[in-house]
Amino acid sequence: MTDAVVVGAGLSGLVCARRLAGAGVDVEVLEARDRVGGRTLNQAIGPGQVTELGGQWAGPQHTAVRRLAAEVGVETFPTHIAGRHLYHHAGRATRYRGDVPARMPLGLGDFRLAQARLERLARRIDLDDPAGAPWARRYDEMTVETWMRRHMRTRSGRSLMRLTIKAVLAVEPREISLLGWLFYIASGGGLDSLIRTDGGYQQDRFVGGSQEIALRMAADLGQRLRLATPVRRIEHGRDGVRVHADGAVVDARSVVVAIPPHLHPTIEFAPGLPAVRNQLATAMSAGMVTKFVAVYPEPFWREAGLSGHATSTEGPISMTFDNSPPDGSPGALVAFALADGARALEAMSPADRRGVVLDALVALYGDRASTPQQLHEQCWAREQWTRGCYVGYFGPGGWTSFGSALRRPVGRIVWAGAETATHGHGSMDGAVTAGERAAEEALAALRLEAGVRA
Amino acid sequence: MTDAVVVGAGLSGLVCARRLAGAGVDVEVLEARDRVGGRTLNQAIGPGQVTELGGQWAGPQHTAVRRLAAEVGVETFPTHIAGRHLYHHAGRATRYRGDVPARMPLGLGDFRLAQARLERLARRIDLDDPAGAPWARRYDEMTVETWMRRHMRTRSGRSLMRLTIKAVLAVEPREISLLGWLFYIASGGGLDSLIRTDGGYQQDRFVGGSQEIALRMAADLGQRLRLATPVRRIEHGRDGVRVHADGAVVDARSVVVAIPPHLHPTIEFAPGLPAVRNQLATAMSAGMVTKFVAVYPEPFWREAGLSGHATSTEGPISMTFDNSPPDGSPGALVAFALADGARALEAMSPADRRGVVLDALVALYGDRASTPQQLHEQCWAREQWTRGCYVGYFGPGGWTSFGSALRRPVGRIVWAGAETATHGHGSMDGAVTAGERAAEEALAALRLEAGVRA
Known part of the structure; x- marks a missing residue:
C-alpha cells in the first residue's frame, strides 16, 4: 500500500509526484509511454x-516552470x-518588425480594434470558473468565427486573427467558443503576451531542450516511476484505490490523474465516475x-x-x-x-x-x-497517448456545461494536467502549476485522513 | 483464427454479427457490459x-429495424x-392537438418559418458527406444558438425550437453547429418526421420492449457472444488482427468496431490509428x-x-x-x-x-x-460504456474536419454504430443499417482476401 499513485509522467504528473515525494509521501508514477515528458520531446x-x-x-510570466527548471539545473x-520577420499573405512575403505585420494598415487597425475588444471582455473573466457568470455564458453560445464575422470588417484583419488563434491554440475559429478564446486570452495575460517573443x-x-526538465525529475524519482505501463482501470472507494496497469497493480490511498481529460476514457473507473465527469471527458478535444x-x-x-x-x-x-x-x-x-x-x-x-x-x-x-x-x-x-496539441479545449457550450467540474476531486481521485490550469492554461507553466495544485490537494486529503486515523 | 470479431453487442454490432454469421462467416462478439442491447434497455x-x-x-420510415424485428419475432x-397533449410554458400548462402547440400564434409562426428555412437548407445536404460542399462548411462555423438569434424573432418561437432540438438530439442549441442540425433534419426526413408520433x-x-430485439439476436449467436469482456487493445496488420479483451484474446481476419466514436479511446490500437481517427474520437460528444x-x-x-x-x-x-x-x-x-x-x-x-x-x-x-x-x-x-445518449454528435467544425473519415475503414478495421448511419442517424433504425453496411464491408474484404488466397 502506497500513499499516492500518479497516472502520467508528463510535466504535470512528474511535478506532482516530485512535490509529494518531497513532502515525505510514498508515491508511484505509472506512464503509458516508454518515455517521460508527455507533450515535451x-x-x-x-x-x-x-x-x-x-x-x-517559456515567457517571463512563467515563473513556476522557471523555478522548477532552476531547481533541476536546467538553464x-x-x-x-x-532581425526582420516575414509575413506571407496574399501570395507574397513581406518583412516586418514588432509583433504583427504593419504593412496592411486597414487590416491591422481592424485586428487591433478586435484585440482591444477581446481583451476588455477577457478582463472580466473569472479564471477559476469562466462560465460562472450568466453574462459569460452568452459568449459560450457562439463560435469565434461568428464573432469575427460580426465584429471584424476586413478580410486581412480576420486572416490575422484566424492565424493568431491557430498559432496560440492550434484550432480553427469555428471550433471554439468566444468564451473559450476569452478564457485563453485572460489565462495568458492578454493577446500580446501570448504572441510575443520578447516579454x-x-x-x-531551455538549454538541452525542454524535455530535459522532465528527464531530470524522472531520474530523481528513480524506481518510483514505471514506463510502458498504461493504466487500464482504477477501482476507488472509501478505503483506498487500486490501480490496474499493464503488468502492475498498485494499492494506494489516493490517485492523481495527470493526463488530458480527452484521454480519461482510456481508463475504466470502478465505480463509474459521475455523469458530469463522463461527459466532460468526451466534451474536450485537442488542437x-x-x-x-x-x-x-x-x-x-x-x-x-x-x-x-x-x-x-x-x-x-x-x-x-x-x-x-x-x-x-x-x-x-x-x-x-x-x-x-x-x-x-x-x-x-x-x-x-x-x-x-x-x-x-x-x-x-x-x-x-x-x-x-x-x-x-x-x-x-x-500519438495515441496524446491525440492532439497543444492542449485540450472545450467546444462551444463546454465551459458552461462542464467547467465547474474540471478540477473538482471525485473521492480519492485528484485531477492534474495543463488543462486544469488557470494561469498559463495549456502551457508548460500551466502544467507545472496544475501539478503543484494537485499535489497540495492530495496532501491535504492524506493529512486529513492521517489525522482521523491518529 | 476466426473470420471476424465484432466489438460491442449493441443493436448495430449484433446486426452486423448476425449478418456475417448468416453469410457463413465465423464471428465472435465481445461486449464490455454484462448485457446486450447497448442503448436499448x-x-x-x-x-x-x-x-x-x-x-x-420506430417510425414507418424505419424499415430496417422493422424488418429485423419481424425476423426475430418481435411485433x-x-x-x-x-387525446389532448400538454404544453407547459411561461408557468402554465395548456392543452393542444397536433404536432406543436397552436396557442401562441406569433411564436408558432416564427417556429414554422424557421422550420421551413431549415428544411429548405437540409434538402441540399449530402447525407454521405454533409460538409463535402464548401457552402455547407459555412453552416458548420456557427452554432444553432447563433442561427436562432439571427433568424427567429420571438422568445416563444426560440423556446419551441430549443425544446425541439433538445427533444430530438438531447443537446442545447449552443452545442451543435447549424450544419449538424441540418444533417440530422435531413437524416430524419424533415423536422415533422422527427417530432411526430403518427407518421x-x-x-x-415493440411488444416486450425494444431490447427484446437485441436479446433474441444474442440468443441466436449463442456461444459466439461473450459478455463482461471489455476490449482493451486491438493489434492490426497485414496478416490479421488480434483483439485483447479482459479474459480473452481473439485472432481474426477483420474487426468491426460497433461502439460510439467517443468511446473509441477505451481501446488501444497497435499500431496507432491515423491522426484523423484519433481526433475524430475526441471531437465527438454525446447528448x-x-x-x-x-x-x-x-x-x-x-x-x-x-x-x-x-x-x-x-x-x-x-x-x-x-x-x-x-x-x-x-x-x-x-x-x-x-x-x-x-x-x-x-x-x-x-x-x-x-x-x-x-x-x-x-x-x-x-x-x-x-x-x-x-x-x-x-x-x-x-454509464461508463455509453457516456451519453441518444447519440454521438460533432461540435461546430467537427463535420468539416472529420466527417469524411467517419465510415472509412482503416486496414482491417471497419466501423459500425448508429453514429455512422446516414438515414435515421442516431435512431435504432440507423444502428441497424449501419450494422448491415459494416457487415457488407467486412464481407467484401473477406471475400476479396479469400479470392487472393485461392
Missing part, C-alpha cells in the same frame, strides 16, 4: 545538440529573434499541430537579416521560428502546421508532405532552405 | 410487463397518443438524457382526455409520453430530462431528484401523478 540534431518537437518556450536562453510566451528556451524541424549547417537566414520568425496565411505552414541551439550551430528552423493546415498535410504521403513543407520554407527563406541536412516531423494527433 | 414493471429506459420507438404496437419517429413501440418511468395502477390521464404526451419549456422535465404496455396495464409515463435539464438533476441528491420529477408530473397530470407505484430512472451519461 527532445530531438537530437547533432552530438550534444538538441531541438524540440513539443512544448518548448534558459533567449529565443533567437533578432511574451516565446521569450526563452491539431504538426511540428517540422529543418536542420542546416548554419542559420543562413540570420546573414540575410531575417529572424527566422515568419507567419503565413497561405498554409499549410502557418508559422516558423529559429530553433537553433544556443550557439546557433547547427541552424534549425521549426515550422508549424496548424489545425486545417496540419489536417491537409496528414492526407498526403510522407514524401509529398516533406515536399510541401520544404516548398513553404523556400518561399520564405529562399533556395538554401530546400536542402536541410535533417527534416524531423512530429504530428501530435498521431 | 428493458425494465420490468410487473409480471410479463416491461417498459423501456433507452431507445424505444410492434402503436404508441398511445389519443413520425415515435409512431410505434445528455435521463429517462424516468413512473408506473401507476392505470393510465389515469387517459380518462381525463389526455394523451400522456407533454412538452415543457419549464424544465427539468422537457417531455413526457404514455409508455404503458400494449394493454394499458399498468399505466406508465416516461419523462425526459434533457441536456441542461438532465445536468441540473444530476447535481441533486437522489431524493431531491425524485421530488423534482414528481412535482413536474403533478404540474402536468395532477395529484394522482404524485404517488407512482414505481419510479425508474436511467441517466445514460452515468
Whole structure:
C-alpha cells in the first residue's frame, strides 16, 4: 500500500509526484509511454545538440516552470529573434518588425480594434470558473468565427486573427467558443503576451531542450516511476484505490490523474465516475499541430537579416521560428502546421508532405532552405497517448456545461494536467502549476485522513 | 483464427454479427457490459410487463429495424397518443392537438418559418458527406444558438425550437453547429418526421420492449457472444488482427468496431490509428438524457382526455409520453430530462431528484401523478460504456474536419454504430443499417482476401 499513485509522467504528473515525494509521501508514477515528458520531446540534431518537437518556450510570466527548471539545473536562453520577420499573405512575403505585420494598415487597425475588444471582455473573466457568470455564458453560445464575422470588417484583419488563434491554440475559429478564446486570452495575460517573443510566451528556451526538465525529475524519482505501463482501470472507494496497469497493480490511498481529460476514457473507473465527469471527458478535444524541424549547417537566414520568425496565411505552414541551439550551430528552423493546415498535410504521403513543407520554407527563406541536412516531423494527433496539441479545449457550450467540474476531486481521485490550469492554461507553466495544485490537494486529503486515523 | 470479431453487442454490432454469421462467416462478439442491447434497455414493471429506459420507438420510415424485428419475432404496437397533449410554458400548462402547440400564434409562426428555412437548407445536404460542399462548411462555423438569434424573432418561437432540438438530439442549441442540425433534419426526413408520433419517429413501440430485439439476436449467436469482456487493445496488420479483451484474446481476419466514436479511446490500437481517427474520437460528444418511468395502477390521464404526451419549456422535465404496455396495464409515463435539464438533476441528491420529477408530473397530470407505484430512472451519461445518449454528435467544425473519415475503414478495421448511419442517424433504425453496411464491408474484404488466397 502506497500513499499516492500518479497516472502520467508528463510535466504535470512528474511535478506532482516530485512535490509529494518531497513532502515525505510514498508515491508511484505509472506512464503509458516508454518515455517521460508527455507533450515535451527532445530531438537530437547533432552530438550534444538538441531541438524540440513539443512544448518548448517559456515567457517571463512563467515563473513556476522557471523555478522548477532552476531547481533541476536546467538553464534558459533567449529565443533567437533578432532581425526582420516575414509575413506571407496574399501570395507574397513581406518583412516586418514588432509583433504583427504593419504593412496592411486597414487590416491591422481592424485586428487591433478586435484585440482591444477581446481583451476588455477577457478582463472580466473569472479564471477559476469562466462560465460562472450568466453574462459569460452568452459568449459560450457562439463560435469565434461568428464573432469575427460580426465584429471584424476586413478580410486581412480576420486572416490575422484566424492565424493568431491557430498559432496560440492550434484550432480553427469555428471550433471554439468566444468564451473559450476569452478564457485563453485572460489565462495568458492578454493577446500580446501570448504572441510575443520578447516579454511574451516565446521569450526563452531551455538549454538541452525542454524535455530535459522532465528527464531530470524522472531520474530523481528513480524506481518510483514505471514506463510502458498504461493504466487500464482504477477501482476507488472509501478505503483506498487500486490501480490496474499493464503488468502492475498498485494499492494506494489516493490517485492523481495527470493526463488530458480527452484521454480519461482510456481508463475504466470502478465505480463509474459521475455523469458530469463522463461527459466532460468526451466534451474536450485537442488542437491539431504538426511540428517540422529543418536542420542546416548554419542559420543562413540570420546573414540575410531575417529572424527566422515568419507567419503565413497561405498554409499549410502557418508559422516558423529559429530553433537553433544556443550557439546557433547547427541552424534549425521549426515550422508549424496548424489545425486545417496540419489536417491537409496528414492526407498526403510522407514524401509529398516533406515536399510541401520544404516548398513553404523556400518561399520564405529562399533556395538554401530546400536542402536541410535533417527534416524531423512530429504530428501530435498521431500519438495515441496524446491525440492532439497543444492542449485540450472545450467546444462551444463546454465551459458552461462542464467547467465547474474540471478540477473538482471525485473521492480519492485528484485531477492534474495543463488543462486544469488557470494561469498559463495549456502551457508548460500551466502544467507545472496544475501539478503543484494537485499535489497540495492530495496532501491535504492524506493529512486529513492521517489525522482521523491518529 | 476466426473470420471476424465484432466489438460491442449493441443493436448495430449484433446486426452486423448476425449478418456475417448468416453469410457463413465465423464471428465472435465481445461486449464490455454484462448485457446486450447497448442503448436499448428493458425494465420490468410487473409480471410479463416491461417498459423501456433507452431507445424505444420506430417510425414507418424505419424499415430496417422493422424488418429485423419481424425476423426475430418481435411485433410492434402503436404508441398511445389519443387525446389532448400538454404544453407547459411561461408557468402554465395548456392543452393542444397536433404536432406543436397552436396557442401562441406569433411564436408558432416564427417556429414554422424557421422550420421551413431549415428544411429548405437540409434538402441540399449530402447525407454521405454533409460538409463535402464548401457552402455547407459555412453552416458548420456557427452554432444553432447563433442561427436562432439571427433568424427567429420571438422568445416563444426560440423556446419551441430549443425544446425541439433538445427533444430530438438531447443537446442545447449552443452545442451543435447549424450544419449538424441540418444533417440530422435531413437524416430524419424533415423536422415533422422527427417530432411526430403518427407518421413520425415515435409512431410505434415493440411488444416486450425494444431490447427484446437485441436479446433474441444474442440468443441466436449463442456461444459466439461473450459478455463482461471489455476490449482493451486491438493489434492490426497485414496478416490479421488480434483483439485483447479482459479474459480473452481473439485472432481474426477483420474487426468491426460497433461502439460510439467517443468511446473509441477505451481501446488501444497497435499500431496507432491515423491522426484523423484519433481526433475524430475526441471531437465527438454525446447528448445528455435521463429517462424516468413512473408506473401507476392505470393510465389515469387517459380518462381525463389526455394523451400522456407533454412538452415543457419549464424544465427539468422537457417531455413526457404514455409508455404503458400494449394493454394499458399498468399505466406508465416516461419523462425526459434533457441536456441542461438532465445536468441540473444530476447535481441533486437522489431524493431531491425524485421530488423534482414528481412535482413536474403533478404540474402536468395532477395529484394522482404524485404517488407512482414505481419510479425508474436511467441517466445514460452515468454509464461508463455509453457516456451519453441518444447519440454521438460533432461540435461546430467537427463535420468539416472529420466527417469524411467517419465510415472509412482503416486496414482491417471497419466501423459500425448508429453514429455512422446516414438515414435515421442516431435512431435504432440507423444502428441497424449501419450494422448491415459494416457487415457488407467486412464481407467484401473477406471475400476479396479469400479470392487472393485461392
